[in-house]
Amino acid sequence: MKHIKIINVGNLNKVDGKGCGECQTSCQSACKTSCTVGNQKCENTEV
């Protein structure tokens, strides 16, 4: 493509097998006053 460069092909809306709930709670990382979840790591190794 000449005008658009794909940086990342996401699949956030493909949710089968997701939602194990094992990932870190955001407030346990560093943020105690500003919730951010987009920078947490996924712990699900089976998907």
Place this chain on the structure above:
Amino acid sequence: MIHKYYLNGHHILMDINSGSVFEIDELTYEVLDYFPDKDKCFDLLGTKYDEDQLAEVWNELTYLKNQGILYSEDIVLDEKIIKNRDVKAMCLHISHDCNMRCAYCFAAEGSFNGDKLLMSYETGKEAIDFLIENSGERKHLEIDFFGGEPLMNFSVVKDLVEYARSIEKKYNKEFRFTMTTNALLLNDENMKYLDENMANIVLSLDGRKETNDKMRKTVTDEGTYDLIIDKIKRMVELRGNKDHYVRGTFTKNNLDFSKDVMDLADRGFKSISVEPVVASPEMSYALTDEDLDRLINEYEDLAVRYLDYWRSGKGFDFFHFNIDLHGGPCAYKRVSGCGAGTDYISVTPTGEIYPCHQFVGIEDFVLGSLKEGIVRTDLRKDFERVNLTDKKACNDCWAKYYCGGGCFANAYNFNKDIYQPYELGCELEKKRVECAVMIKIVQQAEDRDNQN
């Protein structure tokens, strides 16, 4: 839903439901204002641009849409999984007392507007038992030793870690401990212990000496910088590559907070988080709407300097610029946000249970106690419902899957309603996400160029 923006010389397009990211040219940026209305687009832009060029852009956008990565389908989640919210993380208020007197402290000198108390071993043990009993199938359990200042009750911390470790195999659990400390009591012995036993260590320091000392004071009202800087350096050296954050808070007193972040970076700290203060608007140091433009500029400047340092081999992590475009948490996590009041709770030295540390001391938010369990099931249901699927205020926001709906305590502090997000916080979060994505695009491109 899409979001497009221009930052630091880059036109960026994000597809919100899929999480796809694109870098686009200026023409595409304009065409997107009309997509999918082709007639209108060609009518209005046909006088300004060559029709063949417009057709090329149109075809590329149509191709991506057909691939399901632009204007992608909505996220449809299984309600049963959303509502399966066993407790998995606990903020353990090991000390409701503090050896500092920070001006912005939401914990009222550590006491959270109650008595100055240290948690007993027995209460801590009951809290760990409660966590295990209420954690269902969750394997990874998190405990943050919090305060006040948790090192004021260090012997109980050590005993509780030993207790949790002694029973985790029996219950097929894995504990991860973190500590948030002001560093004043750090010494060789406890530093070694924390390094060996904590999954993450959060060390409080606001940045430049003058910034830190204006807000972070001793009990005799003196600045703390000179008392803690060397200790924090030693802790971080010992820590090496293991998880830790040097974490600060910015207020109206240091709207130029990017200088504080850079000061921390210049001192060699590689893992930094500096966050906006949470304070009632009447406080002199509270951030207000009039500060927004200045703060937005600060984040943008910081993003540019962050990249400069990365290029020159002096790179560091800034918590809010960390984003994993290719992975990161799944939609269930993003919809449920921080989990306060459901999978995340706080426990006080007297065994009261609150939705999170920010609500401790507010009587209306007592969920229950270790003795009685969660008795306010109505309140727990409120926190269960306050996720993105039910939160009208976030429906049309492009950043919702990055912030998870924001901090419920901020929403309550400012709007007396956990469903109504704190708008200034929302605007800052959006800018941080824009900066984070731009940074990843630049890093990805320059890494590729360097390899070729």
